[in-house]
Amino acid sequence: MQLSAHSHPVGSSAVDRAYTHVAEAIISGELAASALITEGDVAASLGLSRTPVREAFLALESVGLLRLFPKKGAIVTAVDDTETAELLQVRILLETKAVQLLGERPSQIDAVDAELTALIQTQTDAAAAGDLLAYARADHRFHARIVDETHNSVIDGIYARLGPRLERLVHRVAARDPDSIDRLIAEHRLLAEHLRVGDTVAYDHALRAHLESGHRLPRML
Structure with a gap:
């Protein structure tokens, strides 16, 4: 899944950038429920290594926006x-x-x-x-x-x-x-x-x- 780039505050950490990038895509509906994304997709979109993206994914799972599947990626949670x-x-x-x-x-x-x-x-x-x-x-x-x-x-x-x-x-x-x-x-x-x-x-x-x-x-x- 290719994501469009979002703007981020100057000086924001790599983890914050990845978190905000994916969170805004989910909140806005750009990433729909049940969409599959991977660390590699997000890292490539932002020019980051996979390590901060992995941390961002964990944070996004903790707030209920993603569900992680080891070695496969992450699924956007649904809203019912x-x-x-x-x-x-x-x-x-x-x-x-x-x-x-x-x-x-x-x-x-x-x-x-x-x-x-x-x-x-x-x-x-x-x-x-x-x-x-x-x-x-x-x-x-x-x-x-x-x-x-x-x-x-x-x-x-x-x-x-x-x-x-x-x-x-x-x-x-x-x-x-x-x-x-x-x-x-x-x-x-x-x-x-x-x-x-x-x-x-x-x-x-x-x-x-x-x-x-x-x-x-x-x-x-």
């Missing part, structure tokens, strides 16, 4: 309705708890709100530019910023590992239904407003509706 529902249920559980905890620290709400407002703008700009990878990344950062308010390093680690799969879900929705993008961004603004005024009950209801409608799933939890 069960996994989608399970991922979003975890998001609801962690995010609603974070909002509850933030409500107990009202002095921090303004700072969080400012960051969420900036992320909504980033998402809006990315959508206007047709950059669905940046749009999906900003979507995840919006929700992750709220989860950060648990101030729990274990939860932060769990949510970080879910990030690439959640970004893939968001990208898939945007690519399949571009008309939904403006509505989903507006729903982020509504979530931020509920957070700003400390209405945790309204936030909970709005979050569930946001995820259920965005991913066309039955009522969750």
